[in-house]
Amino acid sequence: MSGVLYGVGLGPGDPELMTLKSARVLREAKVVAYFSRRGSASRARSIAGGFLHAGQEEIPLAYPVTTEFPAGDARYAPLMEAFYQEAAGALATRLSAGQDIAVLCEGDPFFYGSFMHLHIRLADRFECRVVPGVTGMSGCWTAAGTPMVWGSEVLCVLPGTLPTAVLAERLKGTDAAALMKLGRNLPRVREALAQAGLLERAIYVEYGSTPQERVVRMVEKTDDVAPYFSIILVPGKGNA
């Protein structure tokens, strides 16, 4: 009897925004795995901390690199591929031995989640059960206190890694937008918003739902600093 691989959505950051089901699966889990930056505490581990207990075994999975290389550096993809392959192999050994494993997932596991890299390598051989979570973007538009999409409006979720011209084009064709993966892409995202005539409506949010939460209109954000857990929202106008 093989074990079950759980992908457990933890929500946007506030531990109380975890679902009842995620909290239950974490309490019952004997083995818990989570990703982290090398040398840093795992953010997923810190969200889930209050639901874990001493009797559980923990498997940290430390990314070999995150933002050490310039964007598009050819060394990044093979390093990450080898890392996910190795991590999946380590989990497969335990699953084959009948251990259930709960993988901690910030936000929602199937929405830009690192868990998907384990799922795609293991779901054909082992039973996988996913518990959805509140997304980081939802935590951010809740922090901004603004309805995001109305009626027949279109929402586009756009990674800031896209070329500026593509971003501007996509922004012109949507009613509402959530711009993710800002970091060093923030200046280009700002330029794309300006080209699409949306700078006035755009709202910058970082660490939505946590004590570090900060909300500021883009026209008032003059610096180019954006942590990984930041997002720019263009809420729908509600007339669609």
Added chain:
Amino acid sequence: MSGVLYGVGLGPGDPELMTLKSARVLREAKVVAYFSRRGSASRARSIAGGFLHAGQEEIPLAYPVTTEFPAGDARYAPLMEAFYQEAAGALATRLSAGQDIAVLCEGDPFFYGSFMHLHIRLADRFECRVVPGVTGMSGCWTAAGTPMVWGSEVLCVLPGTLPTAVLAERLKGTDAAALMKLGRNLPRVREALAQAGLLERAIYVEYGSTPQERVVRMVEKTDDVAPYFSIILVPGKGNA
């Protein structure tokens, strides 16, 4: 001292997919309001039922119409406007008298939620606190067991009420899509998917996360029946 208006996200349908915070706010609430179809049980009320208790006052808010009129019928908008105005007025009277009110919201309150129509009419006069929830679409892609968006992929959320040509155009310009508001629009949505060459990748899901949950590939769905709580997903391919 005025009362506080809470918008309480309930998630996609399974009561255990409610957040810990929503469960707490519901347990503590003295007054609970919820929308429903006229003459039908409220779906929000039934998701939240296990967290409510006899000491709470309940305020049902029954829509005057839902799908009784043909799409685009001129009578719909003024009826709904008057309904939301009256509902907001009734809540305002209680908020002014110092009562807190918890409004039950399926999915996430700020993501296509009816709650937004109360929020926009009351947030300038009363304190509003929103508890985000797992979206219905997240419940559906979890049901489908498929990662939805990877890395730098674009996700578009598209209401099926859009014209077929617009839908096809938007579908061609995105990596992944969630098509909402199917109902009587299903035949046109199918046609738009075909025009965009995406029928083969599309997955139909209804009542994700509930006992009525059903997942079927669009190429195998031959009928045109789609309840309100259905969605079509085009998952990203993961090569972006």
